[in-house]
Amino acid sequence: MTATIARDQAVTTPARKSGGRINRRSPLARVITYGLLLLFLIIVLMPAYVLVVTSLKSGREIGVNGQWNLPQEWTFASWEKAWTSLRPSFIRTFELAIPVAAISSLLGAANGFVLSRWRFPGADVVFTLILFGMFIPYQAVMIPLRSIVHEIGLPPGIPTLVFVHCVYGIPICTLIFRNYYATTVPVELIEASRVDGAGMLRTFGSVILPLSAPGFVVTVIWQFTSSWNDYLFAIFMSNTRNGPITIALNALAGAQSPDYAASMAGALIASLPTLLVYIVLGRWFIGGLMAGSVKS
Amino acid sequence: MSTKNTARMRRWAPGLILLAPSLIVLGVFVYGLIGWTAKLSLTDEHDALGSKGFVGLQNFIDLFTEDINGRFVHSLKNLLVFTAVFMLGALLLGLLWAFLLERGVRGEGFFRAVYLFPMAVSFVASGVVWRWLMNSGTGDQAGGLNRIFHDLHLGFLENPWWTDPDWGMAAMALPAIWQLSGYVMALFLSGFRGIPAELREAAAMDGATGYQLYRHVIFPQLTPTALSALIILGHMSMKMFDLIMSVSGAQWITEVPAVYVWQTLLTSDYAKAAAISMILLLLVAVVIIPYLIYNNRVERRS
Numbered sequence: 001m002t003a004t005i006a007r008d009q010a011v012t013t014p015a016r017k018s019g020g021r022i023n024r025r026s027p028l029a030r031v032i033t034y035g036l037l038l039l040f041l042i043i044v045l046m047p048a049y050v051l052v053v054t055s056l057k058s059g060r061e062i063g064v065n066g067q068w069n070l071p072q073e074w075t076f077a078s079w080e081k082a083w084t085s086l087r088p089s090f091i092r093t094f095e096l097a098i099p100v101a102a103i104s105s106l107l108g109a110a111n112g113f114v115l116s117r118w119r120f121p122g123a124d125v126v127f128t129l130i131l132f133g134m135f136i137p138y139q140a141v142m143i144p145l146r147s148i149v150h151e152i153g154l155p156p157g158i159p160t161l162v163f164v165h166c167v168y169g170i171p172i173c174t175l176i177f178r179n180y181y182a183t184t185v186p187v188e189l190i191e192a193s194r195v196d197g198a199g200m201l202r203t204f205g206s207v208i209l210p211l212s213a214p215g216f217v218v219t220v221i222w223q224f225t226s227s228w229n230d231y232l233f234a235i236f237m238s239n240t241r242n243g244p245i246t247i248a249l250n251a252l253a254g255a256q257s258p259d260y261a262a263s264m265a266g267a268l269i270a271s272l273p274t275l276l277v278y279i280v281l282g283r284w285f286i287g288g289l290m291a292g293s294v295k296s
Numbered sequence: 297m298s299t300k301n302t303a304r305m306r307r308w309a310p311g312l313i314l315l316a317p318s319l320i321v322l323g324v325f326v327y328g329l330i331g332w333t334a335k336l337s338l339t340d341e342h343d344a345l346g347s348k349g350f351v352g353l354q355n356f357i358d359l360f361t362e363d364i365n366g367r368f369v370h371s372l373k374n375l376l377v378f379t380a381v382f383m384l385g386a387l388l389l390g391l392l393w394a395f396l397l398e399r400g401v402r403g404e405g406f407f408r409a410v411y412l413f414p415m416a417v418s419f420v421a422s423g424v425v426w427r428w429l430m431n432s433g434t435g436d437q438a439g440g441l442n443r444i445f446h447d448l449h450l451g452f453l454e455n456p457w458w459t460d461p462d463w464g465m466a467a468m469a470l471p472a473i474w475q476l477s478g479y480v481m482a483l484f485l486s487g488f489r490g491i492p493a494e495l496r497e498a499a500a501m502d503g504a505t506g507y508q509l510y511r512h513v514i515f516p517q518l519t520p521t522a523l524s525a526l527i528i529l530g531h532m533s534m535k536m537f538d539l540i541m542s543v544s545g546a547q548w549i550t551e552v553p554a555v556y557v558w559q560t561l562l563t564s565d566y567a568k569a570a571a572i573s574m575i576l577l578l579l580v581a582v583v584i585i586p587y588l589i590y591n592n593r594v595e596r597r598s
Contacts, residue, residue: 033396037407040393044410047425047474054428067443107318114315120308124596126319128588133326135584137535139557140577141329143336143570148329167325170318200310229418231538235558246420250542253424260428267421278416282409 055079055265062260078261079269082252086266089240089248093228094273096158096244100165100227105219107166108173109212113204115174116181117190127178134171142236149237157242161234165227173219180215181208221281225274245270330577337570344564355571367548368556368572375552377465378472379533385473386529387522390480397481398488408485412478419475423542426471430457430543464549471539476532480525487521488514527587534580 054062055078057071114120115127145164154160185208193203231246238244240251249270253263337355341347359368393411397404414422431439434454438446445453457467491514499513537554544550546559553576560569 033401036392037396037401040389041407041410044414044474044478047414047422047429050428051425067439110314111318114311118311118314120311124592126315128592130318130322131588132584133322135531135580136326136330137554137573137576137580139535139554139569139573140333141325142557142573143561143566144329144332145325167321170322174318200314204314225416229420231418231420231541235541246418246538249424250420253420253427254542254545258424263424264428267424271417271421274416274418275413278413282412 051264051268054261055082055268057261059259059261078259079265081259081262082266082269085252085262086245086248086269089243089245090269092158092242093244096161096165097224097228097273099162100169101220101224103162103166104169104173104223105216107170108175108177108219109209109215110204111170111174112177112179112181112215113208116178117185117187117208118200118203127174130171130174132171133168134175138168138232146236157238158244160237161227161230161244164233164237165223165230169223169226172222176219176222177212177215180212180218184214185211217281221277224277228274333570333573333577336566337574339567341567342565347567351567355567356575359568359571359575367551368553370548371551371553371556374465374550375534375536377463378469378536378552379530381466381469382472382476382533382536383526383529385469386477386480387525389473389477390525391484391522393477393481394484394488397485408478408481411481414475415479417475419471419538420542422471422475423539426474427543430467430470432456432459458544458550461549468540468543468550471543472533472536476529480529483521483525483528484518487518491517523587527583530583531580534576 050068053068053070056074056076058073058075058077061071061073111130115123115130149160149163150156154163189207190203193207198207228244229246230244231250234244234247235250238247240247249263249266252258252266338350338352339347340349340351340354363369393407397407401407429440431442433439434442434456435446435451438454441457442454445451455467456464458464460467495513495517496509499509504513535554536552537558540550540552540555541558546555551559553572557569557572557576560572
């Protein structure tokens with residue numbers, strides 16, 4: 001469990017040490033390798049091609065003939081249509097994902113610090129109990145959760161969803177920070193701070209937090225993406241008037257005979273923020289994925 | 297004795313206090329609410345009017361014996377087919393991609409990024425395009441993937457995808473495989489890269505062939521990685537909801553327990569929804585709890 005983030009650095013830096021090995025494959029093996037890599041590249045990108053091409057076609061070109069062709073007539077009409085119907089929820093989803101990313105990360109940092117570097121007896125058991133919350137099917141809490149958030153007076157829609165995502169984001173953020181601190185912050189640093197007479201909060205605030213940026217990048221990306229993409233909590237606790245983009249997109253695309261061009265433009269619009277995060281911060285995104293694995 | 301204990305307490309207490317809000321919140325919202333759902337599943341609260349009392353395990357028994365058309369068992373079968381295809385597909389593709397990239401190829405970063413990008417997209421968004429790709433029309437009406445098969449004169453490949461009553465769930469697993477194989481690849485790549493170079497060199501010195509090297513040295517080292525990949529994919533699969541809701545919507549033919557809960561709640565049958573949720577939790581727990589305990593032990597040893 002502790003080594004995941006450290007190991008990730010090995011993933012993100014290509015095999016430099018084994019650079020010489022590239023040429024060790026026989027020419028045939030290399031042709032097969034690159035052939036397969038390209039084939040899979042095309043397969044993986046195919047849905048993206050369909051999304052972009054279809055979203056730029058006019059209504060007349062949507063039929064089954066020539067579906068896979070490039071548009072004869074390029075138009076942004078469907079993008080405009082999709083944007084008009086998704087705009088309010090698009091903005092609301094930022095109001096959801098940004099606070100969730102910030103609050104979950106802070107909680108995760110505090111918990112991760114205590115569970116890795118300010119440990120108490122039984123810390124491992126507590127950690128395991130926390131971790132279990134990450135794997136539960138949320139249906140198992142959904143029925144009472146709906147009434148409880150109503151009863152504690154959370155306004156429906158985004159505020160409720162912020163609360164819920166923060167709560168159920170605690171396990172993963174705690175895991176990420178615990179692994180991060182356990183592998184990057186030496187125990188001696190904490191001991192030195194203790195010897196200097198600093199209490200726990202001072203140690204956390206002035207010694208640990210300044211070292212935490214890489215951990216924060218991971219949890220922020222993770223929580224931003226998962227609250228942005230969430231549909232389960234959203235469908236249980238919000239509607240098209242107060243809910244996030246997944247609800248609005250499903251309403252746009254879910255009709256019996258959907259307007260495919262507008263749906264696909266909508267799907268692209270709904271994916272742009274997370275894709276952007278992924279493209280800009282891709283290296284750390286992989287780190288986030290790696291940290292999602294609970295293993296030693 | 298007391299002074300020593302006080303000194304210890306003074307050391308631990310601040311940590312516990314910092315942790316306390318999270319522990320309380322998780323205690324209530326994970327364990328408390330699971331308990332609440334469990335209790336609800338043992339009552340006869342079958343409508344909005346509330347419960348008349350405790351009925352023991354009757355709701356669970358009814359799910360397996362009294363459900364109309366064996367709906368619950370049908371949803372479990374669907375889940376089984378989906379899980380098997382999804383896990384096998386994502387695991388094999390992820391392993392193959394990691395294997396291809398493992399020894400370093402030109403443009404490794406690019407391939408890795410492309411293979412991984414579907415992970416950043418929501419199931420709701422990818423569901424839009426997969427519904428289009430898996431158009432069930434054939435022949436002249438063929439659309440999406442069937443259209444490609446039709447135009448390439450590979451008509452025998454045209455199929456009804458997820459609308460097939462027997463194997464529809466296997467098609468439903470395709471978008472999930474597309475979305476998560478890259479993740480499995482990342483896991484395996486880190487596994488490959490974690491194997492010390494000396495181990496390979498030693499095997500090479502002993503005259504191991506490429507096949508022997510992988511069969512006896514590298515793959516055994518990847519067992520823990522494969523295990524965590526299985527666990528992660530498995531629990532995601534049991535919880536699969538978004539994808540099915542956006543590709544097919546809530547329909548009999550593709551219903552799984554997670555969707556069944558939602559459908560049941562729409563009719564305000566709280567006790568039944570709670571019972572299905574508890575079975576879902578149990579399915580996840582029998583896999584996750586041993587894994588967490590095992591993991592805890594391994595870590596303590598290291």
